[in-house]
Amino acid sequence: MTVFKDEADTSAIVIRNAFKSYGTHPVLKGLNLTVQKSTIYGLLGPSGCGKTTLLSCIVNRLRLDHGSISLSARTVRDIGYMPQDVCLHTELSIKEIFYYYGYIYGLTDKQIKYKMAELLSFLELPNQNRICTSLSGGQQRRVSFAVSLIHDPKILILDEPTVGLDPVLSFSIWQRLIDMSRMGKTIVITTHYIEEARQADAVGLMRSGALLAEDSPSYLLEYYNCSTLEDVFLYLCEQDQNNNASKQTNVPASCDKLRSLPNVEESTVLVGKRFSYNRFKAQVLKNLYQIRRNVEITLFMFVLPIVICVFFNMAIGHDPTNLRVAFVNDETYSCYNVTYKGCALTEKIYASCQFLEELRNKSFSLIQYNSTEEAQLAMYHNHVWGALHFAPNYTRSVVERINHGQHTKSATLDFGSLNFWIDRSDKYISTLVQRDVVISLMETINKILEPCAAKIKVSPKIVANPIRFHQAIYGTNEPTFSHFATPAALCIIIFYLPVIFTGAIINGEKEGGVIERVMAAGMSFFEVAIAHSAVQFVMMVIQALEMMVVMYIVFDNPYNGSVMTGLALLLVVGCGGSVFGFILAVLSKNLAGACFFGIGSNFLLMCVCGFIWPAEGAHYLLRMVNSYFPLTLAATAMRSLTIRGWGITHPVIYMGFVSSVVWLVVFIAIAYLVLKIRDDIWRQK
Numbered sequence: 001m002t003v004f005k006d007e008a009d010t011s012a013i014v015i016r017n018a019f020k021s022y023g024t025h026p027v028l029k030g031l032n033l034t035v036q037k038s039t040i041y042g043l044l045g046p047s048g049c050g051k052t053t054l055l056s057c058i059v060n061r062l063r064l065d066h067g068s069i070s071l072s073a074r075t076v077r078d079i080g081y082m083p084q085d086v087c088l089h090t091e092l093s094i095k096e097i098f099y100y101y102g103y104i105y106g107l108t109d110k111q112i113k114y115k116m117a118e119l120l121s122f123l124e125l126p127n128q129n130r131i132c133t134s135l136s137g138g139q140q141r142r143v144s145f146a147v148s149l150i151h152d153p154k155i156l157i158l159d160e161p162t163v164g165l166d167p168v169l170s171f172s173i174w175q176r177l178i179d180m181s182r183m184g185k186t187i188v189i190t191t192h193y194i195e196e197a198r199q200a201d202a203v204g205l206m207r208s209g210a211l212l213a214e215d216s217p218s219y220l221l222e223y224y225n226c227s228t229l230e231d232v233f234l235y236l237c238e239q240d241q242n243n244n245a246s247k248q249t250n251v252p253a254s255c256d257k258l259r260s261l262p263n264v265e266e267s268t269v270l271v272g273k274r275f276s277y278n279r280f281k282a283q284v285l286k287n288l289y290q291i292r293r294n295v296e297i298t299l300f301m302f303v304l305p306i307v308i309c310v311f312f313n314m315a316i317g318h319d320p321t322n323l324r325v326a327f328v329n330d331e332t333y334s335c336y337n338v339t340y341k342g343c344a345l346t347e348k349i350y351a352s353c354q355f356l357e358e359l360r361n362k363s364f365s366l367i368q369y370n371s372t373e374e375a376q377l378a379m380y381h382n383h384v385w386g387a388l389h390f391a392p393n394y395t396r397s398v399v400e401r402i403n404h405g406q407h408t409k410s411a412t413l414d415f416g417s418l419n420f421w422i423d424r425s426d427k428y429i430s431t432l433v434q435r436d437v438v439i440s441l442m443e444t445i446n447k448i449l450e451p452c453a454a455k456i457k458v459s460p461k462i463v464a465n466p467i468r469f470h471q472a473i474y475g476t477n478e479p480t481f482s483h484f485a486t487p488a489a490l491c492i493i494i495f496y497l498p499v500i501f502t503g504a505i506i507n508g509e510k511e512g513g514v515i516e517r518v519m520a521a522g523m524s525f526f527e528v529a530i531a532h533s534a535v536q537f538v539m540m541v542i543q544a545l546e547m548m549v550v551m552y553i554v555f556d557n558p559y560n561g562s563v564m565t566g567l568a569l570l571l572v573v574g575c576g577g578s579v580f581g582f583i584l585a586v587l588s589k590n591l592a593g594a595c596f597f598g599i600g601s602n603f604l605l606m607c608v609c610g611f612i613w614p615a616e617g618a619h620y621l622l623r624m625v626n627s628y629f630p631l632t633l634a635a636t637a638m639r640s641l642t643i644r645g646w647g648i649t650h651p652v653i654y655m656g657f658v659s660s661v662v663w664l665v666v667f668i669a670i671a672y673l674v675l676k677i678r679d680d681i682w683r684q685k
Ligand SMILES: Nc1ncnc2c1ncn2[C@@H]1O[C@H](COP(=O)(O)OP(=O)(O)OP(=O)(O)O)[C@@H](O)[C@H]1O
Pocket: 022, 025, 027, 045, 046, 047, 048, 049, 050, 051, 052, 053, 054, 084
């Protein structure tokens, strides 16, 4: 598209040899069109002939494949565009929409107020505080029409502005358009109501991506000797059908010389500054209006992290309780009337009873069986997780083993050993049952030998494991799974909350065609991104703080490092999530597509980043690369920061930051490239 150099030129829009296809489907096929300044041009044609595509090319929303478009406009402010669909943020009030577009076009508050009052009255719009969704379809279209007029543009491009309006209002809109054209405005209007276009100064009759004729309605009626434009159109369609080659013969002769223009010309309509404070303000305000209007979503975004963290802590990391374990005690059928406290070396006590008490104290639910066969059967039927068997002379055999040491008979060693069967179908539960059985055994041995120390100077250490566990250097002596998983959980949540929010917001705007309209009005990707990021960042800080309070204060997970460093790390990770959500939203056709991508990637990153299982335990092929995934090093750094208390100078911590920043840059670069390559997603200039 070019801007006329010669202001004295009488044409406002000149399109030559325009070709445009969607994939392999050609829509515009060598179209030529000329709109004179200060006139109304009616673009008529059947549904699907390419009118909207042509208008989108004129307002720079789409780029021609071949041909040229020349406009007398110098900046986007000179063009007013009303798309076929409403394409407005319908959750905003009429007033908010006026201010939004007013700021985009650089108007002052006073100018917006004045224009709003004028347009509300002219278009018979309801109260300015009415939310757009509460308006009828026709009222919404009128708001959309008003938005295209708010900045008093020189060229007005209107895609079916009178659809759905009553005849009286349509008539008054046409009168207004006629007045505007008399005052120097150029108007291009598409309409299905062909006769309505009689009021235009010129009409272009379009069919299958090319113009069949272009002239004033009166000339066309006279030339083709028809009483209605509809008849002219039908006649030309018939002719066109009979002789496809005749298409271009109807093009005014003056156009012929223009066919030699270069094939594609780049737009030189100025968007203005790359960053405009007014447009940024408009976008931030719009985001805030949306947040205020969508109270449920906003609340959801703030409550969701708390809910996730609370449920995470309540569900994860605690040892299972009341696990059922079978036992067969051939030493004594009942422990009620027997002694099991005291020194086993000097008194007759029942260590099996002591052992069972230890297990009960660990909240196991013990079920007695008469035989090992019965106990094993119970395990096969999944009634119990494990089965224990004490031989008839269990305690005596243990004592003999202590007394005789290496001279103990093999049979005695067997009787003094506990038989234990376990259901290994559940890795976590079987490991916990096994751990508690071993610990209970050690405690039992301790308890039956401790009293001996005073009596016969025997230390329980003689049968204890020859290892001494000292105080943990890092972490607690009894770490839980939630201590391990909390840092990674925080990274995953803070990464995916912005993915959800950004994906939903951007897709909402994309699906409604709103963002394209805003871009056509001059908003740049940079401004949209910065404004969205500003609002998103504030939300993210609140979310991160909420989660840290729940995880580390309410549920008392270990946090030994700097709070500021932890918060900073989470925020960098969250920023990456925000841009990632943006990419998903831009690349996917709709919200459902973005959700699929989001859920899929979430599961993948959760598996890889060491949230469920230590990264050190991954397959060696994955271990070679898993550090390069977005959340792995961040989760590792967060873990070391919170549990070990390491600071930013430690390589593990700063590598978490480096990885997150690198991913943020990569995501930004991908988003930028996608927008550059797929300029039909929305326009950047
Ligand atoms: N984004 C798109 N991708 C693929 N095909 C498209 C796309 N947009 C439009 N088309 C196709 O291009 C052709 C022209 O569409 P366009 O919307 O320009 O027609 P139109 O004359 O404005 O129709 P209507 O009067 O019904 O709005 C149609 O066949 C349409 O299906």
